[in-house]
Amino acid sequence: MSKQFGWWFFTCGNQVLVIPQGERIPYGDIEDLPLPELDFTQVERFASYKGEACLRLELSEAIDLGMGEWIDLRSSMSVLTGPLFNLVGKAQQFALFLKTHRFCGSCGEALERVDWELAMQCGHCGFRAYPRISPSIIVLISDGRKVLLANHRRHQKQEQPIYTAIAGFVEAGETLEQTVHREVHEETGIRVKNVSYWRSQPWAFPHSIMAAYFAEYDTGEVNIDRRELADAQWFDYSNLPHLPPTGTIARDMINHWLGQKTNE
Numbered sequence: 094m095s096k097q098f099g100w101w102f103f104t105c106g107n108q109v110l111v112i113p114q115g116e117r118i119p120y121g122d123i124e125d126l127p128l129p130e131l132d133f134t135q136v137e138r139f140a141s142y143k144g145e146a147c148l149r150l151e152l153s154e155a156i157d158l159g160m161g162e163w164i165d166l167r168s169s170m171s172v173l174t175g176p177l178f179n180l181v182g183k184a185q186q187f188a189l190f191l192k193t194h195r196f197c198g199s200c201g202e203a204l205e206r207v208d209w210e211l212a213m214q215c216g217h218c219g220f221r222a223y224p225r226i227s228p229s230i231i232v233l234i235s236d237g238r239k240v241l242l243a244n245h246r247r248h249q250k251q252e253q254p255i256y257t258a259i260a261g262f263v264e265a266g267e268t269l270e271q272t273v274h275r276e277v278h279e280e281t282g283i284r285v286k287n288v289s290y291w292r293s294q295p296w297a298f299p300h301s302i303m304a305a306y307f308a309e310y311d312t313g314e315v316n317i318d319r320r321e322l323a324d325a326q327w328f329d330y331s332n333l334p335h336l337p338p339t340g341t342i343a344r345d346m347i348n349h350w351l352g353q354k355t356n357e
């Protein structure tokens with residue numbers, strides 16, 4: 094069965110199975126993988142990678158599969174390539190969507206799986222549900238040699254506090270650019286100008302997509318929102334604090350900006 098050949102994404106809640114070899118995601122024919130008895134009727138093709146099928150199977154327990162180890166999604170960022178990390182996020186979010194959309198949010202009847210796209214449909218009232226995706230923005234603010242980086246309250250307790258770009262969720266009815274201006278002002282008290290879109294990154298914590306922007310300082314004094322941030326400071330590019338890990342769009346943005354500064 095061609096359906097059983099490809100890249101295997103075994104997930105269990107927020108965990109994924111990785112192997113020590115190659116690209117770290119099991120690859121091959123199901124017959125050749127050293128797997129115990131699993132319910133392969135639940136295997137689903139959900140994407141493709143390098144021209145081959147991506148197959149996912151959500152397990153109810155992180156059992157020993159006879160190969161590799163279970164790691165959490167966040168840790169997988171440091172061992173997988175960017176595209177594979179995004180595919181793990183996709184597999185995990187599909188599984189979560191199916192688990193949390195069993196009943197109609199409108200009339201309460203059981204939902205049924207739509208067979209041609211990833212959705213759940215109510216046969217009673219027609220309501221259709223799709224996996225939730227929450228757009229957010231992340232913005233790196235610079236002023237000449239300096240960049241504004243913030244330490245979030247949730248990172249505060251770490252031994253070496255991480256300083257990163259300003260980020261926040263898009264509210265209903267907002268453009269992404271309006272979100273940039275609102276979040277920057279709410280969290281730091283300053284105003285920015287020359288806001289320009291850079292690129293985006295799906296971010297499965299929990300179900301976001303981050304749109305990254307660069308912006309320049311315009312006016313105001315830094316005055317942080319203490320409910321969100323523990324600190325925010327201007328840092329000279331020659332003397333940056335502890336930064337977010339490689340693989341995050343925040344780190345990519347800081348590296349991109351640094352590359353421009355050092356070439357000036």
Ligand SMILES: [Zn+2]
Nearest residue numbers: 197200215218
């Ligand atoms: Zn319904």
